[in-house]
Every structure is written in C-alpha cells, then in structure tokens.
Amino acid sequence: xxxxxxxxxxxxxxxxxxxxxxxxxxxxxxxxxxxxxxxxxxxxxxxxxxxxxxxxxxxxxxxxxxxxxxxxxxxxxxxxxxxxxxxxxxxxxxxxxxxxxxxxxxxxxxxxxxxxxxxxxxxxxxxxxxxxxxxxxxxxxxxxxxxxxxxxxxxxxxxxxxxxxxxxxxxxxxxxxxxxxxxxxxxxxxxxxxxxxxxxxxxxxxxxxxxxxxxxxxxxxxxxxxxxxxxxxxxxxxxxxxxxxxxxxxxxxxxxxxxxxxxxxxxxxxxxxxxxxxxxxxxxxxxxxxxxxxxxxxxxxxxxxxxxxxxxxxxxxxxxxxxxxxxxxxxxxxxxxxxxxxxxxxxxxxxxxxxxx
Numbered sequence: 001x002x003x004x005x006x007x008x009x010x011x012x013x014x015x016x017x018x019x020x021x022x023x024x025x026x027x028x029x030x031x032x033x034x035x036x037x038x039x040x041x042x043x044x045x046x047x048x049x050x051x052x053x054x055x056x057x058x059x060x061x062x063x064x065x066x067x068x069x070x071x072x073x074x075x076x077x078x079x080x081x082x083x084x085x086x087x088x089x090x091x092x093x094x095x096x097x098x099x100x101x102x103x104x105x106x107x108x109x110x111x112x113x114x115x116x117x118x119x120x121x122x123x124x125x126x127x128x129x130x131x132x133x134x135x136x137x138x139x140x141x142x143x144x145x146x147x148x149x150x151x152x153x154x155x156x157x158x159x160x161x162x163x164x165x166x167x168x169x170x171x172x173x174x175x176x177x178x179x180x181x182x183x184x185x186x187x188x189x190x191x192x193x194x195x196x197x198x199x200x201x202x203x204x205x206x207x208x209x210x211x212x213x214x215x216x217x218x219x220x221x222x223x224x225x226x227x228x229x230x231x232x233x234x235x236x237x238x239x240x241x242x243x244x245x246x247x248x249x250x251x252x253x254x255x256x257x258x259x260x261x262x263x264x265x266x267x268x269x270x271x272x273x274x275x276x277x278x279x280x281x282x283x284x285x286x287x288x289x290x291x292x293x294x295x296x297x298x299x300x301x302x303x304x305x306x307x308x309x310x311x312x313x314x315x316x317x318x319x320x321x322x323x324x325x326x327x328x329x330x331x332x333x334x335x336x337x338x339x340x341x342x343x344x345x346x347x348x349x350x351x352x353x354x355x356x357x
Contacts, residue, residue: 003027006056008052027189028205039160052067083162116129117129138170182202234320267352269353277342281337292340295339310341
C-alpha cells in the first residue's frame with residue numbers, strides 16, 4: 001500500500017475536482033497546472049481545510065477522510081505546510097516559531113526547542129534563532145518556515161509555491177537546499193508550483209491538473225519531453241501542436257499542415273523547442289518545410305536570447321521563438337510586426353496523444 005493514497009473529490013457550483021494522488025516514502029510529487037485547475041483545492045483537502053464530497057485520503061495506513069463525512073481535523077493529521085507567504089508568528093523568535101509545531105503536538109518545551117534549533121541549523125539559519133520574522137529577509141524567513149514544517153516530523157509535507165515570492169537568486173539557492181532536504185525526508189512531499197525549475201530539480205514525479213482532472217502523470221523528464229497540455233508545454237518552454245498524422249504529415253486542427261520526419265498514424269502531438277523556430281519578414285526559401293505567416297504578440301528578453309510570441313492562425317495557437325538579440329534588432333521586432341515562422345521537419349518530435357490517467 002502506498003504511503004499516500006488519495007482520491008480527492010470536491011464539488012462546487014462552478015467547479016468540480018476529481019483527482020487521484022499517490023506517493024511512496026521519499027516521493028516528491030510536483031502538482032502543476034494552470035490557474036483554476038484545482039491545485040490549491042487539492043492541497044487544502046489533503047491538509048484537512050477542505051472536506052471531501054467523495055473519495056478518500058489515507059496516509060501512513062490511517063484514514064484521514066473517508067469521503068462520507070468522517071474526517072480527521074487538520075490538527076490531527078501528520079502534515080507540515082509551507083506556503084508562498086511564510087505566515088510566521090510575528091511575536092515569536094525564529095526558534096520559538098519552529099518549536100511551536102512540536103509543542104502543539106504535546107512535546108515539552110525543552111526538547112521542542114532542541115529539535116527546533118537542530119532544524120534551524122540544518123537549514124543554515126541557526127544563527128538567526130533569536131530574531132523575529134520582521135527582521136528576516138524573504139529567504140531567511142522561508143527557511144524558518146520550512147524548518148517549522150519539518151520539525152513536526154510529518155508524514156505528508158505540503159508546499160504551496162514556497163519559492164514564488166522570492167528573488168530569483170534567493171529562490172535558486174533555496175531550491176537547491178530544498179531538493180537536498182526533501183531527498184532525505186522519509187514521508188511524501190507534495191509541491192505545488194508554476195516553475196519548471198522546481199519541477200525538474202526538486203520533484204521525482206509530476207501530476208498535471210487541468211480543469212479539475214489529472215491530465216498527465218510521469219517523471220519530470222517524461223512530462224518535459226512529452227507534455228500533454230498546452231500549459232505544461234508553455235511551462236517547459238516548448239511548442240506543442242496537436243493534430244492527426246498520416247505518414248509524415250500532421251493535419252492541424254485549424255486546417256494547416258505540419259511536415260515531420262517521423263511517420264505516425266492517428267492523433268498526435270508534434271513538439272519542437274523555441275530555438276527551432278526561425279523568423280523572417282518575408283516568406284522564407286530553403287529547406288524548412290513548415291512555414292506560417294503570423295504576427296508578433298510580445299518580444300521580451302529571455303536569458304541570452306530574445307523570446308518572441310508569434311500568433312499563427314494556421315496552427316490555431318501562438319508559437320514561441322527564441323532568437324538572438326542581433327536578429328531581433330535586424331528584424332525591428334515590436335508587437336504587431338508581421339513575420340514568417342519556419343521550422344524544419346527534422347526539428348519536430350511526434351508522439352501519440354495519451355489518454356487521461
């Protein structure tokens with residue numbers, strides 16, 4: 001039996017969530033999906049803040065919610081929680097914030113504080129034990145929040161976008177540390193995130209939610225290489241076009257065609273990276289079999305490249321193109337500029353459309 005076995009069914013007038021989530025000891029499960037997909041509702045249900053309308057939540061062989069109105073209260077569940085905002089008690093020191101969890105579960109003051117100090121040391125903020133939250137930086141406060149969640153020795157750790165509010169450099173450092181600590185955590189961690197780096201560097205499994213349902217489950221590499229939803233494709237920085245393949249030609253939903261180097265039959269996803277898309281102001285000539293007329297929607301810096309979002313009616317969606325700053329300057333790209341986007345057939349990967357899990 002899995003360490004975590006849950007089917008979370010929550011029914012609302014305007015939204016239904018029906019998602020299955022399982023995990024073995026040591027698993028870090030990233031839950032990704034667009035806004036409104038049900039991620040926060042899933043976390044609230046696991047935490048005991050949202051009752052189930054059906055389904056079940058079983059963790060460590062204990063039924064937390066049977067879906068029939070019998071559920072353990074939030075404080076009775078062996079959960080630890082870390083949110084985007086740290087929600088530390090402002091009147092308590094970092095040490096006493098972390099000790100609060102064990103104390104609330106009946107641990108005496110002295111051993112609770114010893115455990116808290118040990119966790120602060122492990123998270124690299126032991127020297128800040130006497131400081132109050134208002135005097136801590138965002139990264140320091142989030143380390144204290146992680147220590148507070150782990151100090152209770154939970155069976156289930158819930159992390160709801162814990163790095164989203166941090167500066168890029170701080171988030172990167174904490175991401176590496178968090179990956180190390182979660183790799184040693186004996187329970188199951190559930191990480192809600194909108195960041196592909198979190199998914200690829202912290203998690204070992206990914207669950208994709210879309211409109212309240214599980215659309216894809218797999219390892220980070222599997223999901224990154226073969227995304228089944230537009231949101232995940234964008235999250236991973238990929239272009240994915242859907243259509244029906246016959247041989248090496250994919251008929252797209254809007255009536256356009258895509259030529260590939262891979263023969264396939266039936267419904268497929270055709271995937272290519274933004275670096276595979278070349279842009280010109282006039283229709284290109286040469287080896288690229290796929291060429292579409294469109295217009296820029298946005299032009300923004302992206303690392304050492306310039307990322308251009310091109311609206312292409314023939315594909316039924318926008319394409320992501322990464323070009324050099326020199327190319328962007330030569331093309332005088334601004335939103336609204338009409339361009340041609342071209343992709344070589346050999347740059348396109350084709351895979352079957354997976355049935356929902």
